[in-house]
Amino acid sequence: MVCCGELTLSFLSSAGASMSVLSRPSRMMLLMNPQSGKGQALTLYNNHIQRMLNEAGVTHTLVITERQNHARELVKEADLSQWDALVIMSGDGLLFEVINGLLERPDWEEAIRTPLGILPSGSGNALAASIHHYSGASPVFSEELLVSCGFLLCQRLVARMDLVSIHVASSPRLFSFLSLAWGFVADVDIESEKYRQVGAARFTIGTLVRLASLHIYKGKLAYLPASSLAPASRPSKDSPLQRTESMPSRSATKGPSDSLLLPLDQPLPSDWVVVQEEDFVLMLAMYQSHLAEDLLAAPGATSDDGFIHLIYVRAGISRTALLKLFLAMEKGAHLTTNCQHLVHTKVRALRLEPHSPKGIITVDGEVVEYGPVQAEVHRGLVGFMPSWLLCSMLETVCVCVCVCVCVCV
Numbered sequence: 001m002v003c004c005g006e007l008t009l010s011f012l013s014s015a016g017a018s019m020s021v022l023s024r025p026s027r028m029m030l031l032m033n034p035q036s037g038k039g040q041a042l043t044l045y046n047n048h049i050q051r052m053l054n055e056a057g058v059t060h061t062l063v064i065t066e067r068q069n070h071a072r073e074l075v076k077e078a079d080l081s082q083w084d085a086l087v088i089m090s091g092d093g094l095l096f097e098v099i100n101g102l103l104e105r106p107d108w109e110e111a112i113r114t115p116l117g118i119l120p121s122g123s124g125n126a127l128a129a130s131i132h133h134y135s136g137a138s139p140v141f142s143e144e145l146l147v148s149c150g151f152l153l154c155q156r157l158v159a160r161m162d163l164v165s166i167h168v169a170s171s172p173r174l175f176s177f178l179s180l181a182w183g184f185v186a187d188v189d190i191e192s193e194k195y196r197q198v199g200a201a202r203f204t205i206g207t208l209v210r211l212a213s214l215h216i217y218k219g220k221l222a223y224l225p226a227s228s229l230a231p232a233s234r235p236s237k238d239s240p241l242q243r244t245e246s247m248p249s250r251s252a253t254k255g256p257s258d259s260l261l262l263p264l265d266q267p268l269p270s271d272w273v274v275v276q277e278e279d280f281v282l283m284l285a286m287y288q289s290h291l292a293e294d295l296l297a298a299p300g301a302t303s304d305d306g307f308i309h310l311i312y313v314r315a316g317i318s319r320t321a322l323l324k325l326f327l328a329m330e331k332g333a334h335l336t337t338n339c340q341h342l343v344h345t346k347v348r349a350l351r352l353e354p355h356s357p358k359g360i361i362t363v364d365g366e367v368v369e370y371g372p373v374q375a376e377v378h379r380g381l382v383g384f385m386p387s388w389l390l391c392s393m394l395e396t397v398c399v400c401v402c403v404c405v406c407v408c409v
């Protein structure tokens with residue numbers, strides 16, 4: 001049993017999410033990327049997080065990653081019975097590694113039940129911002145978001161989160177918790193990495209730079225509409241997860257089955273919708289609400305709704321209209337701007353075949369092989385620790401006061 005500290009008590013929260021609670025005391029492995037964001041993760045930990053966790057009785061071991069894929073290797077080899085939760089202090093990239101490392105283990109069905117937590121110290125911090133958004137609290141940024149997530153983590157509540165399996169032509173299957181992007185958004189994400197030192201503002205700079213040289217991307221986009229199937233059920237805490245059978249992949253024995261997908265070299269299933277246009281400015285598939293701290297790309301998303309929120313923008317949009325869309329996205333208002341070039345729909349699976357010879361495709365902000373790609377959502381596959389939902393009003397007020405005091409100090 002991996003999650004030995006997780007109580008069997010499980011209940012429905014006000015947002016409809018399945019929740020459970022870690023027992024006290026809890027033992028957490030805290031994986032930190034010291035280079036994340038502005039390179040201040042260790043200072044932020046020393047100033048804000050260490051005392052907070054100690055005072056809450058959260059026993060934790062700090063593990064500082066030394067290189068790319070270090071966290072992935074660590075969780076692949078770790079004795080998970082030693083830990084009640086794995087907490088990532090970094091940006092979204094380190095969590096991507098941890099999730100994929102867990103799903104590459106021979107015991108992936110147990111491993112992926114290990115609750116995960118995030119303490120944001122990156123430049124994007126999309127998952128942390130999404131978690132904060134689901135609480136209904138007013139948006140907070142950078143250190144305030146970190147401190148808020150720290151307090152929430154101390155409450156030890158575990159909710160479910162969707163994962164999306166991603167297939168590309170010649171690499172093993174990946175698992176994604178945030179987004180799949182092609183075109184404008186992917187270009188901005190990767191090109192703006194050189195502005196990492198300015199934090200979240202890198203996306204604004206990158207957007208303005210890319211607007212000046214706006215590209216059209218050719219390709220074929222198809223999807224399975226969410227409305228064509230009954231909602232997928234969440235896996236319960238003890239139910240066995242499906243093994244890979246229906247969709248052969250290069251990691252055939254690990255991870256849940258992809259029952260909605262056919263191999264990339266085969267024609268699409270007949271009940272899929274093929275988008276008529278072939279010229280796009282961007283395609284963005286979101287499964288959490290935020291694309292970055294200040295980009296509310298899928299305002300209707302919840303952590304385990306079982307949907308991919310597919311957004312695409314057709315070619316022909318003016319630079320001004322595209323800029324307005326991104327400005328509106330700060331408050332999640334882009335979907336209600338009546339922009340005739342923007343389409344938003346909920347799907348369970350999608351396939352993209354880029355025809356432009358060059359381009360960038362990102363998964364959770366990481367570059368993947370450019371070429372055909374397809375995706376299927378797996379509802380509530382992983383447990384994470386947002387912990388806001390059962391805060392009493394009094395606790396919420398205390399958290400807000402403590403956040404203000406910590407940030408001021």
Ligand SMILES: Nc1ncnc2c1ncn2[C@@H]1O[C@H](COP(=O)(O)OP(=O)(O)OP(=O)(O)O)[C@@H](O)[C@H]1O
Binds near residue numbers: 034035038092124
């Ligand atoms: N010690 C290290 N030195 C350099 N890179 C590292 C180190 N530890 C981890 N990494 C790699 O750095 C990459 C970026 O990390 P991460 O995404 O967590 O931070 P970020 O890019 O600053 O944040 P965000 O994704 O929010 O913009 C990851 O791919 C991770 O593997």
